[in-house]
Amino acid sequence: MLPGVGVFGTGSTARVLVPLLQAEGFEVHALWGQSEEEACGLAKELSIPFHTSRSDDVLLHQDVDLVCIYIPPSMTRQIAVKALGIGKNVVCEKAATAIDSFKMVTAARYYPQLLSMMGNTLRFLPAFVAMRQLLVEGYVGDIQVCDVRVYGPSLLDQSYGWTSEELMGGGGLHIVGSTIIDLLSYLTGHRAHRVHGLLRTFVEQNNLIRGIRRVTSDDFCFFQMLMSRTGSSGVCCTVTLNFNMPGSFVHEVMVVGSAGRLIVRGTELYGQRNESKCEELLLADISGVGPEVKEMSLPHLQGLSSMVKALRQSFQAHEERRLWSQGPVASAPTFEDGLYVQTVVEAVKRSSISGEWVCVEIMSQEPDPNQNLCEALQRNKN
């Protein structure tokens, strides 16, 4: 039996997610928005019976067994941890900081019987599922290089908000780069141990953001990751993100190995073995997912659709609404993956400032809450 769903957020993802959930047979019982108006407007539009701007009203709602959290990163941790504490299953987007991610990991470990899943939809996209399978089967031989590029129009919201603020989780690296970091560890089976990056904000002001306000989040980001692999030189990943290209939607992930290569362009998978003269189409776009949404790229959109299907499969076998099976969501990113991704994001940011390679060190205990204060005092002294 499918669980009742409560959705946090009124942005573009929430707007796409609700119809997808409904189409798979989930009942969406409650919607939370930052303001009463936003919540009311979208609830009416999507036929959701209950709406609110108070988070507890959704979390404590008796028909809600699964909470989907698509809100600004800085608010994610609080809602996700609370939802688990109340005994609800959670699917959520990224947090704002590694500390937030660590707190979410702690909560998820405390409630292992509850579903706690990061919503990186690329892992569910059929093209990447097929790519991973072929990588495991040795289509490309030993993986040498992963080369990713995402080009598109600006990620900034219409009005000044968290997307403009680096510290609030805005920027190409945090919003899109994090999905790529997660995807590459999924595809290669390895994690980055050293990273190097360069972030730029080419457009600091526009018609909506002017005066003394400036965009601090990156609109161009380039980073490299060296992935660990025992007994060899490891995999080099290069990722280029450019969001100063209105009218473009390039989303290309290439994996090059000793025996061939695989490339996902958009939602289609191509491959070429070394001895072959030309590329072959390995998985065509079977699409059929509604009209393209302006704010969301097709790979994410179709991945979201596949994720919702996997959720349905995970829950439907059980009589009890809150019970779920591991199988269909086995490849979903966990909160631990979320912490890894957030750690890499912060390492790339540090590298961009220092110009140096930065080691990726996953937090294993919560930092002393006084540390920030100490560091601030230290800085003032210098």
Next chain:
Amino acid sequence: MLPGVGVFGTGSTARVLVPLLQAEGFEVHALWGQSEEEACGLAKELSIPFHTSRSDDVLLHQDVDLVCIYIPPSMTRQIAVKALGIGKNVVCEKAATAIDSFKMVTAARYYPQLLSMMGNTLRFLPAFVAMRQLLVEGYVGDIQVCDVRVYGPSLLDQSYGWTSEELMGGGGLHIVGSTIIDLLSYLTGHRAHRVHGLLRTFVEQNNLIRGIRRVTSDDFCFFQMLMSRTGSSGVCCTVTLNFNMPGSFVHEVMVVGSAGRLIVRGTELYGQRNESKCEELLLADISGVGPEVKEMSLPHLQGLSSMVKALRQSFQAHEERRLWSQGPVASAPTFEDGLYVQTVVEAVKRSSISGEWVCVEIMSQEPDPNQNLCEALQRNKN
């Protein structure tokens, strides 16, 4: 009147160059090869009346007024400098080191009436000539990012030789990266002031190179260049070179600016302005250059053809065979450009070893010949 030509080299470029020269009306009088057999074989094939394995025989040949040098980088400096000293015009490929390049610059400065030109043919490719013109006219607005990738099969020779040796000028960075470094300064009008790079040799041995011999030259290279521009944050260039992709020939140069972008794919120019919904083809491939040569990418091949045409125009207006006009070859890379390129190449290599950003500092006087010795002694002490 066109000058008589002497060609150094029997490799793939020389093999393509001679027929192009002959087609434009140049007489190729002499050919030099490393061995008598190589020289003899190719001279017969290309109907060159004189061949030798002694460089002086070509340099002192009375009918030779223009010397084209396409030989291993470590031998280039010696021939180029000597040719200028004898009063011959010179077109040559890159040298092996910045010191060699500096010596060539010194010679070129000493004989300003002689033509001294680096043979980077990409500057002559019509697509890049048009791209540069559009950049000057402001098609993309302020240039923000240049993104280049070149993917192809291995650059290694059939047998073990200089292409396998990093110190001899082998590797993707030296062979192909140098042409891109030169091209980007031509296109943007700026030079790199800081670089960061990562070089890898994924394939250290193959069927022809085994035993204790290993390839030391890179087959994967990624580098970034920050280009100087006064009064702004400057242009970021990212360059990805991968020569572990047999069956691929990707040669793509993209320039992204505040108002749009321009892309050369292979030999064709595409553009898109920010307000436009799709890309437009700005310059189609007008091609017609003979069959594709396996060892040479189409952009280089067509650029070579355009370069030979420019050389013809430069010389044909003059009665005296050694005189030439600046006009048609005004955009050609000088030996000074060659020194800049070589300096960037070495900075990228240093960055790959240290992991740090490296400043590009052009040599302004020849280093003390004892310096290497001193450094070696210093290293031994530590």
